[in-house]
Amino acid sequence: MWSILAQKTTTISEDPVAKVNMLWETVKTSLTTEGMQFAINLVVALAVLLIGKWIANILSRFCNRLMKQAKVDETLARFLSNIIYSLLLVIVILAALSELGIDTTSLAAVLAAAGFAVGMAFQGTLSNFASGVMLILFKPFRVGDYIEAGGTAGIVEEIQIFTTSLRTGDNIAIVVPNGQITGGTIRNFSIKENRRIDLVVGCGYDDDLKAVKAFLEELVHGDGRILEDPEPVVAVSELADSSVNFVVRPWVKNADYWATRWDLTERIKLGFDERGFTIPYPSRDVHLYNESLAGVES
Secondary structure: OHHHHHHHHHHHHHOHHHHHHHHHHHHHHHHHHHHHHHHHHHHHHHHHHHHHHHHHHHHHHHHHHHHHHOOOOHHHHHHHHHHHHHHHHHHHHHHHHHHOOOOHHHHHHHHHHHHHHHHHHOHHHHHHHHHHHHHHHHOOOOOOOEEEEOOEEEEEEEEOOOEEEEEOOOOOEEEEEHHHHHOOOOEEOOOOOEEEOOEEEEEOOOOOHHHHHHHHHHHHHOOOOEOOOOOOEEEEEEEOOOOEEEEEEOEEEHHHHHHHHHHHHHHHHHHHHHHOOOOOOOOOOOOOOOHHHHHHHO
16 A cells, blocks of 8 residues: 555656646645635734724724813814824724734834834924923913003904904904913903002192092092992002102903093093193203303403
């Protein structure tokens, strides 16, 4: 029996056609086996990609819902949920590539290096982003507030992740990077319900101080927009070089600030004119000397 098999093997090895056929069968079997395995891996990778994408979408929506329940700003919540979705999607893609037999270790290292390079290149942008998150979370001002920040002043029209849009009193749009706003002092003129008007009114030394003070107190208490609590202050603050200065400090609603201030300034001037009070202004005496005449006299 063994002699017959050895005889057949010797016959096949000597026949080139049979040898080629045998090699083809071997390659065909190998390709079929590897092809089946690749097809299985491809199906698994596609399943990982589709299911992972679906799970990433669900998790990002869940995080968005949690942030909304925590009363996080809608813009920030949407932005953070998009970041979470993108990060999860990268993980899913790496897992799918791993199922195809691709080494993802080097790819992950390349992505990390690219992320570091991008972070260094966009350092200022990331600083503005972090500042935008702080502004949205801590809310030092809101849309509609009049603020002074970042070297400019205006009404807040929109708070975005990277910039804040302001509108000046003469209707000029200003876009300020958030990093400049959080890097300095923020003055919010609208956040408080009441605001104090600070006026300095000077009268002449020859005027009747009691009469001037009585007029100013009557003017302040006669304006219905001025609040009784806190009580307005009218007092002599300084004996200046050319005038006696009064401070007039009434409190008003924030919305009435400018109108009341302008009206008081106008009525003080008109009232002083009617009562004969003087509003001194700086004066200077100039003495001229003629050098030629001084030489003749000597």
